[in-house]
Amino acid sequence: xxxxxxxxxxxFAFLCIFWxxxxxxLAMIYDYGDLAxxxxxxxxxxxxxxxxxxxxxxxxxxxxxxxxxRFRVRRIRAAAAxxxxxxxxxVLMPVGHRLGDALxxxxxxxxxxxxxxxxxxxxxSPPEGGRWPVAVDxxxxxxxxxxxxxxxxxxxxxEGVVYDAADQITKPPALRQKAxxxxxxxSALDYSGATQSLGGHFFFGSGTCP
Numbered sequence: 001x002x003x004x005x006x007x008x009x010x011x012f013a014f015l016c017i018f019w020x021x022x023x024x025x026l027a028m029i030y031d032y033g034d035l036a037x038x039x040x041x042x043x044x045x046x047x048x049x050x051x052x053x054x055x056x057x058x059x060x061x062x063x064x065x066x067x068x069x070r071f072r073v074r075r076i077r078a079a080a081a082x083x084x085x086x087x088x089x090x091v092l093m094p095v096g097h098r099l100g101d102a103l104x105x106x107x108x109x110x111x112x113x114x115x116x117x118x119x120x121x122x123x124x125s126p127p128e129g130g131r132w133p134v135a136v137d138x139x140x141x142x143x144x145x146x147x148x149x150x151x152x153x154x155x156x157x158x159e160g161v162v163y164d165a166a167d168q169i170t171k172p173p174a175l176r177q178k179a180x181x182x183x184x185x186x187s188a189l190d191y192s193g194a195t196q197s198l199g200g201h202f203f204f205g206s207g208t209c210p
Contacts, residue, residue: 138188
């Protein structure tokens with residue numbers, strides 16, 4: 001088997017670094033709202049999806065091929081180093097996605113705070129002649145205030161930001177306060193939970209609708 005030139009291997013190593021960084025970046029900027037755009041241009045999705053997937057997979061597949069070659073000649077450390085290329089994306093992409101969620105929330109936090117202040121003051125409808133500055137799915141006007149800001153979903157599943165003044169969303173459903181669970185919003189969140197704390201009673205949550 002012909003050996004890969006050292007210079008080509010070095011170039012591919014730099015490509016792998018950019019690939020891993022790019023994978024994390026894509027995870028950060030991924031938005032489920034883009035699904036609407038995909039549906040509008042659905043006729044392009046199969047072509048672009050297959051081409052993009054093959055292009056993205058070419059780098060880790062190349063790294064695994066080099067790992068196999070190094071392993072065959074007993075260069076275990078070099079083989080392990082190449083295996084780290086796809087492993088890094090598997091480990092770092094979920095972290096990147098969570099960082100992206102936190103960044104998006106921070107950019108729009110003032111708008112979320114505005115809605116919460118309005119609901120806490122008893123103004124549980126959008127301003128006259130307008131709408132809330134961010135999408136609102138469910139809300140509970142009486143204390144403890146609960147507001148669900150949807151980010152996306154598919155069929156019965158959903159994800160988004162939850163403001164819960166009682167922080168009950170962080171607990172398993174069976175351990176939540178009975179009054180909280182009995183409310184309309186609480187019952188809607190019976191199969192949902194918090195996945196990340198955003199501070200100030202805000203949480204990133206997901207789950208399914210009953």
